[in-house]
Amino acid sequence: MILDSLKLDGKVAIITGAGRGLGRAMAVKMAEMGADIVAAARTQAQLDETADAVKKTGRKCIVVPTDVTVSAQVNALADATVRQFGKIDILVNNAGGGDGGRPKQLPEITDDEWRRGIDTNLSSQFYGCRAVIPQMVKQNRGKIINIASGYGLRGGKQNFMYACAKGGVVQLTRSMALSYAQFNIQTNCIVPGFFPHNEAAMERFKGGKFIPLGRGGEDSELGPLAVFLASDASNHINGELVVIDGGGLAGGIAPTGVSPENTN
Amino acid sequence: MAEEKPRGAENKMASPNASNDFSLQGKSALVVGAEHPVGRAAAVALAEAGARLVLASQEPGTDKQLKEVAKLVSAAGTKPVIRVQDAATRADVSATADLAAKEFGGLHILVNALDTPAWGPAEAIDDTAFDKIIENNLKTVWMACQEGARVMLRQGSGAIVNITSVLAERGVANAALYCAAKAAVLNLTRALALEWARKGIRVNAIEAGWLDDESSPAKGGGEFSKTLLKYLPDNRLVKPEELGGALLYLVSPAAGFVTGESIAVDGALLARV
Numbered sequence A: 001m002i003l004d005s006l007k008l009d010g011k012v013a014i015i016t017g018a019g020r021g022l023g024r025a026m027a028v029k030m031a032e033m034g035a036d037i038v039a040a041a042r043t044q045a046q047l048d049e050t051a052d053a054v055k056k057t058g059r060k061c062i063v064v065p066t067d068v069t070v071s072a073q074v075n076a077l078a079d080a081t082v083r084q085f086g087k088i089d090i091l092v093n094n095a096g097g098g099d100g101g102r103p104k105q106l107p108e109i110t111d112d113e114w115r116r117g118i119d120t121n122l123s124s125q126f127y128g129c130r131a132v133i134p135q136m137v138k139q140n141r142g143k144i145i146n147i148a149s150g151y152g153l154r155g156g157k158q159n160f161m162y163a164c165a166k167g168g169v170v171q172l173t174r175s176m177a178l179s180y181a182q183f184n185i186q187t188n189c190i191v192p193g194f195f196p197h198n199e200a201a202m203e204r205f206k207g208g209k210f211i212p213l214g215r216g217g218e219d220s221e222l223g224p225l226a227v228f229l230a231s232d233a234s235n236h237i238n239g240e241l242v243v244i245d246g247g248g249l250a251g252g253i254a255p256t257g258v259s260p261e262n263t264n
Numbered sequence B: 001m002a003e004e005k006p007r008g009a010e011n012k013m014a015s016p017n018a019s020n021d022f023s024l025q026g027k028s029a030l031v032v033g034a035e036h037p038v039g040r041a042a043a044v045a046l047a048e049a050g051a052r053l054v055l056a057s058q059e060p061g062t063d064k065q066l067k068e069v070a071k072l073v074s075a076a077g078t079k080p081v082i083r084v085q086d087a088a089t090r091a092d093v094s095a096t097a098d099l100a101a102k103e104f105g106g107l108h109i110l111v112n113a114l115d116t117p118a119w120g121p122a123e124a125i126d127d128t129a130f131d132k133i134i135e136n137n138l139k140t141v142w143m144a145c146q147e148g149a150r151v152m153l154r155q156g157s158g159a160i161v162n163i164t165s166v167l168a169e170r171g172v173a174n175a176a177l178y179c180a181a182k183a184a185v186l187n188l189t190r191a192l193a194l195e196w197a198r199k200g201i202r203v204n205a206i207e208a209g210w211l212d213d214e215s216s217p218a219k220g221g222g223e224f225s226k227t228l229l230k231y232l233p234d235n236r237l238v239k240p241e242e243l244g245g246a247l248l249y250l251v252s253p254a255a256g257f258v259t260g261e262s263i264a265v266d267g268a269l270l271a272r273v
Helices: A021-032 A044-055 A071-085 A111-139 A161-183 A199-204 A219-230 B037-048 B063-076 B090-104 B127-155 B176-199 B223-231 B240-251
Strands: A012-016 A036-041 A061-065 A090-093 A142-147 A185-192 A241-244 B028-032 B052-056 B081-083 B109-112 B158-165 B201-208 B262-265
Touching (some): A012 A071, A012 A111, A021 A036, A021 A044, A036 A071, A061 A071, A071 A111, A090 A111, A111 A142, A142 A219, A219 B240, B028 B090, B052 B090, B109 B127, B109 B240, B127 B201, B158 B176
Parallel strands (some): A012 A090, A036 A061, A142 A185, A185 A241, B028 B052, B028 B109, B109 B158, B158 B201, B201 B262
16 A cells, blocks of 8 residues: 555664754654654754654654764764664755855955865765665665755856755765665755745745746655655655755756747 | 654554545546556556546557557456557548547547557668558647647646656667657647646656667567666566556646656666666
8 A cells, every 4th residue: 555655663863963953854754653763963052942843743753963974973873773663764964054154255265164065965965875884784674865056956156165065965865875876775855945934034045936836845845855855655766866845956048937939 | 963752653554644635536537548558557547546537548459458458448447448449540530539529528638549659670660661660659648648738738637657768868770750750749748748748738758778678679589678678786677567556646636746757667777877
């Protein structure tokens, strides 16, 4: 029965960046579908809020404050999960972040900013994969979901670190998929488009008018996709990118919202 | 590390909201090419998720196959309406879309499982064969999208999934036109998605890997199929039923922000060099 194959009952999912936004939305939706959650992020207070939301669904949630740019902490996250639940069924490598402030001209980007950005957005996902793989191989089963971005597939002006890191995530996904297919471990990648998290983002992006569907995504819309890729319903999908962007990447050779005129 | 003591709720407990996001209760769906293994699997998946179905054929003279699929669909959900048609004949496709709309008071989901493989050296394809291959693999999809969308545009909502192949993204020898047609379906999907995005219709695709289907050269047993199996990342062909999850995700309300996208169900084949 296909709807049953989408359930996550009895599964254990680690989600990084679970303190807010898309990470929290995925944690709650996966819990609604039956998974116990290991929520990781830097900020304890935010994690506690996620844990409260997860526990309202009736699932268990442990929180593990983690700096994903420190591989020892990511290893400890995997260890804590195995200690608590005896297994790791699902890893969602969600933690990451853009350049923070205003985009910088190339000569202004310092070595330190570059390294910090790559650590946050790419090395973190590598550390996550490396930390869970021994356990998943032992189980002969596992699902890894990396989170990239449209900037991992297309370029943007003054967008260096983020585009390079997310492009790296795409390739990490493919190499993971091929390396561990034989161990029944599927690694896929969600490519989110524009998901505004505050008024400033909405303002900057004009409410999402540039998106074919005419709006930005809601955090809650990412949950079901994460569930699908974590579930048995996607067992033969591996090394694949699933774009959830309201049609943005399907276009891109003409501005959205206008169409070439009919010249006949 | 803060650990939370488990409270009462055990893992074995069924999750109450489990299937709501993906449920197709109350939705009506038209599957075109339902006599094919992929169409059959698509129909069963949609029926299991609660959709009511019209099963339409690609080729005429397929009454027997459609009846067999109808039995599976009835067992999985509700009894479908059967419509034997020629998917390359405009009047047929148009009448099929109208039938689906009339039968259920609307059409929410259209799945195009239209596929007529064509293998052989390029120099052997004459102009008549060209027209036929493109008609079978592209024009049929185009017409089904047009006619399905005619109904969907009227109601202001709908989800279309075109099932194409990994051949849409890579070349393979002795299938030049077939590859071209499959690629055309992929980009047709993107362009239609953009055109109808603000009219309530989402258009997506599924790229099937090498299928476990008797008619496929992958099942030939010769050098090609043996070498292919070694090349596939998990050394096996794709069963048509394995497309069901991606299909259900794409047509369900859960994918409301997904359009113009394609999901490959190929066991990592497109990921490899």
